[in-house]
Amino acid sequence: MNTSDSPISDVREDMNVLDSAGEEVGTIAEVQMSDPDAVTPAGQGQNESLVGRIADALRPSGLPDQAQENLARKGYVRIDAKGPFAGSRYAAADEIASVKEQTVALTIPEEKLLR
Numbered sequence: 189m190n191t192s193d194s195p196i197s198d199v200r201e202d203m204n205v206l207d208s209a210g211e212e213v214g215t216i217a218e219v220q221m222s223d224p225d226a227v228t229p230a231g232q233g234q235n236e237s238l239v240g241r242i243a244d245a246l247r248p249s250g251l252p253d254q255a256q257e258n259l260a261r262k263g264y265v266r267i268d269a270k271g272p273f274a275g276s277r278y279a280a281a282d283e284i285a286s287v288k289e290q291t292v293a294l295t296i297p298e299e300k301l302l303r
Contacts, residue, residue: 196221196263198287205267205279206291207298213277214269216292222263222281251278255302265292267301277301 196219205213251259255278263281268274279301285293294301 194263194281195284195287195292196265196281199265199284199292202290203287204291205265206293207301208285208294208296209298210293211298212270213294213298213301214267214274216265217268217276218266220260220264220266223260226257226260250276251302259302269298275303277303 199216199219201216203216205216207213259278259280265279267277269277279294283295285295
């Protein structure tokens with residue numbers, strides 16, 4: 189995916205996020221562009237290079253390895269969720285429908301966001 193042609197290239201921290209139903213989810217806390225060469229976390233052993241350690245640190249933590257790999261390859265946004273069950277949510281770059289002014293609209297409902 190060429191992120192320069194994707195809506196994620198227009199996303200900035202502190203933008204408001206709406207799910208596919210138009211409901212407010214939270215605000216953008218982090219934007220990570222795609223890395224098609226991301227090393228898979230499974231079966232790789234410890235990454236001793238500086239670049240490898242930085243790449244490991246940038247992967248969304250707390251998610252299953254397969255979800256982390258998918259997000260790292262596609263690019264993603266981390267959302268600071270609002271509401272009684274606040275915390276971080278993750279949306280892949282290809283789940284961003286549009287970016288207008290200070291609002292990011294997603295193609296999926298809030299309950300489908302990774303946690």
